[in-house]
Amino acid sequence: MKRHLLQVVLLMMLFLSCKNNLDSASSKTAMKAHVEQLNPEVEELVKNWDGYWALKRNIAMIENTNPLNAIEFMDKLAHNCNAMIIQIPQELKKPEIKEQINKVDSRINEFYSEVNRNEIRERVVENHIETIVNAFDTLNKELNSIL
Numbered sequence: 001m002k003r004h005l006l007q008v009v010l011l012m013m014l015f016l017s018c019k020n021n022l023d024s025a026s027s028k029t030a031m032k033a034h035v036e037q038l039n040p041e042v043e044e045l046v047k048n049w050d051g052y053w054a055l056k057r058n059i060a061m062i063e064n065t066n067p068l069n070a071i072e073f074m075d076k077l078a079h080n081c082n083a084m085i086i087q088i089p090q091e092l093k094k095p096e097i098k099e100q101i102n103k104v105d106s107r108i109n110e111f112y113s114e115v116n117r118n119e120i121r122e123r124v125v126e127n128h129i130e131t132i133v134n135a136f137d138t139l140n141k142e143l144n145s146i147l
Contacts, residue, residue: 035059035133036140042147045091051083055104059136067126071119074112077132081108096146100139107132 035056038046046052058077062070085101111128119125 035137036144038140039144042143045147046089049084049087049089051080051087054080055084059133062129067122067129068119070125070129071115071117077108078112081105094146096142100142104132104135104139107135
């Protein structure tokens with residue numbers, strides 16, 4: 001009986017130690033992406049563009065998590081991108097900027113429609129997040145170059 005109990009305890013310890021190693025490995029796989037910062041003049045111009053800032057915060061949070069956790073941000077990304085589109089400041093309603101905003105919107109819509117909320121393939125989610133981050137980075141570069 002004692003031997004059986006000892007085996008059960010050892011198996012439990014083995015399973016728990018494996019689980020902890022998996023968790024720590026996945027927590028180290030946070031997204032690493034770079035989004036160009038806005039110039040001070042541009043930042044002043046977009047300071048009241050709430051949709052832009054909300055989307056920027058979403059992207060910053062996604063960059064600090066692992067890709068599968070980014071699925072939780074689907075609705076927020078879509079909502080904040082729509083708010084960004086609706087609230088474009090008059091000074092920014094230029095074709096070049098609208099084109100970049102539409103690219104961000106397109107990438108978010110692809111993520112929303114192509115990734116299942118139960119997705120388990122980390123690379124699939126990571127690819128979509130990278131395209132969203134790249135589109136947002138390009139938007140910032142366009143804002144910096146135009147203004």
